[in-house]
Amino acid sequence: MPAAAVTCIDLDYLGLPGAAVAFLVEIPDHEIAHRILVECGPEACRPKLESELARLGIEPDLIDAVALTHIHLDHAGAAGGFAARGARVLVHPRGVRHLVDPAKLVASSRRVHGGRFDRHYGEPIACPAERVESVEHGEVARFGQATFRAVETPGHAKHHHAWLLEHAGGRECFTGDVAAMLVPGTDFISVPAPATDFDPLAWDRSLAELERLGPDRLWLTHGGRIDEAAEFLARARQRVAEEAQILFEVAREPSDESAIERYRGWLHPRAEAAGVPEPMRHAFLGRAFMEMNLAGVRKLLKDRAEGKADAPRG
Ligand SMILES: [Zn+2]
Known part of the structure; x- marks a missing residue:
């Protein structure tokens, strides 16, 4: 069975290259391919994401699933646009209601970001409830021979999963914000500690769990591909x-x-x-x-x- 392929798609988030990506995971399965997005960026970046997918020959309705690490709008805001065209949306149990009814999330984000909200985030489209799947810690979603396992990883957010993709090519960990972020073009780890969920003790336990799982590679939503997974996780722990x-x-x-x-x-x-x-x-x-x-x-x-x-x- 051939390996899955992971492609980083830059979203031009905040108008800045490298600020955030979505990951396209293509999993060959006999004559077909499963296509999963891990993260989908904010709604304001969905045109950019869709045009990059189109360049790869993928129309939005070919996306089978969107796996979200958490529901902050820079990670999940565009999910409704894909759910409306048939994608399943896999999310932490605490995230479900905010995807189905984003009003509360939008109101609090507008309070924090004011005039920047529309430019940077954009108003998310509600996900149809029947498309949203609540995924508990340890649960697995299977696509052909490959599996995505949810790993509960609070610290940056209470409703945070990392996703462990196990496939013929190895073990990939999509870390959302739990392995923190890289300032684009540099090796400097910045630690986003937002209200209301920042918890450094929980965060350290989450990173210890990822170290224990020992993935081959990390994929940071704000930072992209990291080949030295163990070394990076140790540095992230120290930085947190x-x-x-x-x-x-x-x-x-x-x-x-x-x-x-x-x-x-x-x-x-x-x-x-x-x-x-x-x-x-x-x-x-x-x-x-x-x-x-x-x-x-x-x-x-x-x-x-x-x-x-x-x-x-x-
Ligand atoms: Zn983020």
Whole structure:
């Protein structure tokens, strides 16, 4: 049985090359091929995704399934457009209702992103309920001889799965945001810690689980293909731990302004030393990114104070 093929499709997300991709997985099966998208980007990028698929000779109605790592709009916003043309949508149980009725997700995203919402995300189309499949941790979707296994991986989001594709060519892990992100064109790992779900202890356990599974390759939604999977997972664990540490420190600053300045003073020199040029620091690690992470750690501290999130032991 021939191996599956994975193609990274750049989405021009935020108008920036390399900012986010969708993965086309083609699985040969006798005379036919199964075609699965892992992630589909925001609705605003669906024209770009569909035109790239068309260049590969694939009309949208040939997509059998869309496997989502989580329902944040930069990963899942375009799912309804494919579901409307017959694709199954595989998602974490907590994500189902937001795909069927995106109104709440849209309202909160509009609050966070304001005027940028329409340009960057676009209003998702609701998925027909009968197309959405709730997939629990450990469940497997089979396509010919290949399988996709859901691996529950909270930390960035509570409703997060990584997908482990096992096929004749090896074991691929589609990590969503659990292996964090790369600033495009560099080797610098940035850690997205949004409210309401950021949880560094859960995140570390998730990465330890991926290390245990030992995939051959990683595929990052914000970063693409990674061949040195074990080395990268170890680095991602370290980056999540140190980012959490600095966020806990800056959250104690008396004002948002001083918190952001202190965070910038820690983050940007590290990125610069790792070869991230100023325009890329501005675009990917700028004020919006730092405000998101500060909100994430504040929400975590509030949840811990209220006993809703694990606190470190000892
Ligand atoms: Zn993301």
